[in-house]
Amino acid sequence: MGEGYGPGHVPPDDLASIALDGAQAAPAELLAEALPHLADCRRCRDVLAGLLLVVAAARAAPSGEDLLVAPPARVWRDILAHHRGPSAPTSAHKE
Known part of the structure; x- marks a missing residue:
């Protein structure tokens, strides 16, 4: 253990x-070892x-796709601009 x-x-x-x-x-063999130890070990x-x-x-948290929110379009533009490098044309950030 x-x-x-x-x-x-x-x-x-x-x-x-x-x-x-x-x-x-939980598996019986796991409990057989763990429970006595848990009784003594803070x-x-x-x-x-x-x-x-x-x-x-x-388990109490709400589930579903309503928790997922797409980031603003400027986030994706910034990611693309970063990966293309400084020579790539950048677009204005308008939102």
Whole structure:
């Protein structure tokens, strides 16, 4: 348990799995190792708590394409001008 994260600690990917899947859906072998450690380790509990907050926020966020907003046309013009270099003609920024 905890290779690369600290001896004896629950690896971050396992904590993420628990946060995403919940204790009922996470693999039994993962829970068998992680739950006793979480009972004694504040560091791992704090990491899990943070991950649970992120998961809850992501699940509560509205979904759909209405969240995606196209940038103003001048953004694309500036990107093209930058990649074409200083010799490329530039257009006036009008919006």
